[in-house]
Amino acid sequence: MIFAPRTNRSQLWLALLIASTTMLLLLAAMLWLQTRPVRMHDLHLAEGEKLRCVSYAPYHRPGQTPLLEDTRIEREQIAADLAALAKITDCVRLYSIDQGLEHVPELARPLGLKVLLGAWIGYEKTKNARELERAIALANANADVVRALIVGNEVLLRRERTEDEMRELIRHAKAHAKVPVTYADVWEFWTRHDSLANEVDFVTVHILPFWEDEPVDIELALQHVAETRRHVGEHFAGKKILIGETGWPSAGRQREESKPSRVNQARYIREFVHRAHAEGWDYNLIEAIDQPWKRRLEGTVGGFWGMLDADSLEPKFPLAGAVAEREGVAGPVGGAAVGGVLAFLLATTGRRTRCLRASAIAAAGTLGGMITVLHWEHAHLAYRDALEWSLLGGVAALGALLPLTLARWHGEPVPATGRAARILRHGEPLRAKAGALGLLRGLLLFAAAVAALLLWVDPRYRDFPTLLYLVPAVVLGVVGWWRADTTRSEITLALVILIGVVARWSSEPANPQAVAWLLTGLALALPVLLVRSHQHEQRE
Incomplete structure (x- = not known):
């Protein structure tokens, strides 16, 4: 059914006031919940007891990444990192010995740290041959420090070598290394290639509830690990088992019921370590320090598995006591105040305006200010390079401009994108504000359509961009039902948004982030698709 556009301006401003205020209250409730301390199991280690082992990579400073071959981490930085880690763990796991990591065994020795030395395959x-020979030599030269040599990490999972090729590499290492030899992969690939167990001194399996094909809720995560550890132990009866990777991310995209958060990370680490020490499991936690470079491979979530902050090397959470998701709300509240005041001033310093209109625009500005700060916080976690800062930051700026543009608009019909551009180009001052709003609408519909399409076809490592489009969804969702024209191009964009958000949600309906993205997309798309344009007789 196609609805005729509404024309009552009082109803327009009332709808905008209600929509903006409702969203503000929802965000305020979310922030309040994030600041509430969550009680959880306290981890009390025995006197002198530390974590068994943690994965260590030194690429946590700005610009550092192992993806560039000429990267070289200074010995002094590695020494400082290991000194910080020696306070919480007895061991570090390495994944390669390039780019300065060859210094780790000698630097670990005086700190009392052991090393699980990795050869990257x-x-x-x-x-591979060169790396393995160097790793064997390094392990043999530091046999008092190196607990074991790990020949390859998730090589079979990545399908970069076959089982037979890995068998030959492991046999070569066994023949020449003076330390125990193992291979590390996710537990399913170990059970699929179980003949490799005959070649290693112990089996190193990765158990990551967050990354399972069927993601596991934090409530069931420890039970999943325990059941998987039992299954692997029974499958490889007689072999020692090392849980080579386990952990939980503190930020990023939710996967179905698996939610990355500081609270969930603290809970998982505390509960897992307590259970592991009680059960006598040998384990390695992933990971020691947040690795911003991993966002390039795994999206936002990849950079936030560390227990120590990348900048300060301070723990991200305590091992005892309640934990809150955020420390305070001064930033979002301040942004809301600035946005609301600015929008109100713009709304009341032009033509005479009614109290209802000024209140609606002030509410939209308050919402825009709060979301701008929240998005700024998210951008620092998620954006990886100048291109993303430029493109996504540009979309954020367009969204922030909406309430301010609205403050100079008095409810005139909003033209479709092409016509809006012509109005602005030809300088028609009386209609320029409606033209600016129409142009913003078209640009944001295009950006949202691209985002919906990408998240539909390639979702695994993409965040839900709800914060980017929340203000446009509220403002344009209201304006679209009352005073907006459309064209075939905008209808096409709206269809892409609709299909994209519904398809994404349908594959993970229990994911609150997917639900929020669905509602945001519907608010953007439905007015375009269901409201008959004022200018429907025009053709592009």
């Missing part, structure tokens, strides 16, 4: 056979 990938596509290039020549490079």
Whole structure:
């Protein structure tokens, strides 16, 4: 059914006031919940007891990444990192020995740290051979420090070498290394390639509830780990088992019922370590320090598995006591106040305006100010390079401009994108504010359509961009039902948004982030699709 656009301006401003205020209250409730301390199991280690082992990579400072071959981490930085880690763990796990990591065994020795030394195995056979020979030599030269040599990490999972090729590499290492030898992979791939167990001194399995094909809720995560550890132990009866990776991310995209958060990370680490020490499990936690570079491979969530902050090397959460998701709300509240005051002043310093209109615009500005700060916080976690800062930051700026543009608009019909551009180009002052609003609407519909399409077809490592489009959804959702024209192009964009958000939600209906994205997309798309345009007789 196609609805005729509404024309009562009082109803327009009332609807905007209600929509903006409702969203403000929902965000305020969310922030309040995030500041509430959550009680959980306190982890009390025995006197002198530490974490068994943690994964260590030194690429936590700005610009550092192992993806660039010429990266070199200074010895002094590694020494400082290990000194910080020696306070919480007895051991560090490495994944390669390049780019300065060859210094780790000698620097670990005076700190009393042991090392699980890793040789990186990938596509290039020549490079693999060189890496393995260097790793064997380094392990043999530091046999008092190196607990074991790990020949390859998730190589079978990545399909970079076959089972038979891994068998030969492991046999070569066993023949020449003076320390125990193992191979590390996710537990399913170990059970699929269980003949490799005959070649290693112990089996190193990764159990990551968050990354399972069927993601696990934090409430069931420890039970999942315990059941998987039991299954692996029974499958490889007689072999020692090392849980080579387990942990929980503190930020990023939710996967179905698996939610990354500081609270969930603290809960998982505390409960897992308590259970592991009680059960006598050997384990390695992933990971020691947040790794911003991993966002390039795994999205936002990849950069936030660390127990120590990347900048300060301070713990992200205590091992005892309640934990809150955020420390305070001064930023979002301040942003809301600035946005509301600015929008109100703009609304009341032009033509005479009614109290209802000024209140609605002030509420929209308050919402915009709060979301701008929240998005700024998210951008620092998620944006990886200048391109993302430019493109996504540009979309955020367009969204922030909406309430301010609205403050100079008095309810005139909003033209479709092409016509809005012509109005602005030809300088029609009486209609320019409606033209600016129409142009913003078209640009934001295009950006939202691209986002919905990408998240539909390639969702695994993409965040839900709800914060980017929340203000446009509220403002344009209201304006679209009352005073907006559309064209075929905008209808096409709205269809892409509708299909994209519904398809994404339908594959993970229990995910609150997917639900929020669905509602945001519907608010953007439905007015375009269901309200008959004032200018429907026009053709592009």
